[in-house]
Amino acid sequence: MTMPLPDPITSAGNAEVKRLRSLHERKYRRQTGWFLAEGTRTCTEAVELGWRLHRLAFLDGRGGDRMVRPLLAALDRDGGRALPMTESLLARISGKDNPQMVLGAFEQRWQDPGRIAPDAGRCWIALDRVRDPGNLGTIMRTADATGARGIILIGDCTDPYSVEAVRASMGAVFNVELAQMPEDDFLDLAAGWPGQIVGTALPASRDYRNVDYAGPLILLMGNEQAGLTPALMKACTQLVRMPMMGRSDSLNLAVATGVTLYEALRQRHPPEDG
Ligand SMILES: C[S@@+](CC[C@H](N)C(=O)[O-])C[C@H]1O[C@@H](n2cnc3c(N)ncnc32)[C@H](O)[C@@H]1O
Incomplete structure (x- = not known):
């Protein structure tokens, strides 16, 4: 059982949207230790390999998809947040006109x-x-x-x-x-x-x-x-x-x-x- 989904985000001024968008800049990746990965398949493989998922931005209405449900379960496991949103906001975060349906913010890993x-x-x-x-x-x-x-x-x-x-x-x-x-x-x-x-x-x-x-x-x-x-x-x-x-x-x-x-x-x- 995963947590109930929050209301979809529709505003570009939303703090979570701004935070994910800022991950295009090295300064913010350094500050947060997070990075963006795009696509259901890539995010699923990452989760299966045990990478920590902090945020999952996805197209509103797709939370019940067979491929998205395990990602939401991983968010629960990792204490992350689900962020359903409009396609234009996904495009804004990814910087691409045709964004993937799913974007994940993961924790970076560095070998000592x-x-x-x-x-x-x-x-x-x-x-x-x-x-x-x-x-x-x-x-x-x-x-x-x-x-x-x-x-x-x-x-x-x-x-x-x-x-x-x-x-x-x-x-x-x-x-x-x-x-x-x-x-x-x-x-x-x-x-x-x-x-x-x-x-x-x-x-x-x-x-x-x-x-x-x-x-x-x-x-x-x-x-x-x-x-x-x-x-x-x-x-x-x-x-x-x-x-x-x-x-x-x-x-x-x-x-x-x-x-x-x-x-x-x-x-x-x-x-x-x-
Ligand atoms: C674009 S090359 C660098 C060219 C640079 N002007 C130089 O003098 O080395 C980038 C790197 O690719 C490798 N590399 C590219 N072509 C190579 C070649 N024909 N033989 C050996 N190493 C090569 C080398 O490690 C090189 O430092």
Whole structure:
């Protein structure tokens, strides 16, 4: 049994609407520790994975839907609030003309950097000052797809909990661990790392297919404009490049991460069909 639903919200001046809308700004995400996720399927997966749901905004009249009822039950469990509202208010919160029927405000999770442990089965991806939320979301999605453990954000990075990054992750934000640390702390972590730290960099001479990705692995990727800092390059056990056969001098960061992750996956889990 879930709680009776409140009256629908119809005014853009409503404090809950303003609060959810403010989650587009990093400042308010930091203050509240919340972030927005869109769509019934994404919110359901998050709830099933045990993420804490603070608010559920949904189209008035849909509270009895088969897919919405478990979300309302999760709200009860988490002490959150149900917010039935008009479509135009959902559009206002999401910033899209065709909003999803359901928007959830979830509690962020950050891995304690001191607890990042080498894992022989699942690799970590470290990103140096990643700036583009679309790139970060796409990398979360590919990390999830290739069974990576999580992502370490080094230095001043874009926020993985921004609306754009969460959207681009297509729900993967709920299935990868996220940690952030200054470059010096990453260098300390790297100094004690028992396995490979494979960095990708344009000046490298070794082909990315010619290194061993076995064991506890960190895959280190550079900033979109500047690449890896010299100190980070020095911390790598291997530096690799992807061949560029045409006129472009580099790959997009998310594409380069995907290409390398799939080579690592090919080696770590060879295909069974030949
Ligand atoms: C857009 S590139 C950065 C280009 C930058 N101008 C530079 O000099 O490194 C972003 C990141 O993707 C990876 N990357 C892209 N193309 C690559 C390639 N062909 N070989 C190795 N790494 C590559 C590297 O980690 C790089 O730092």
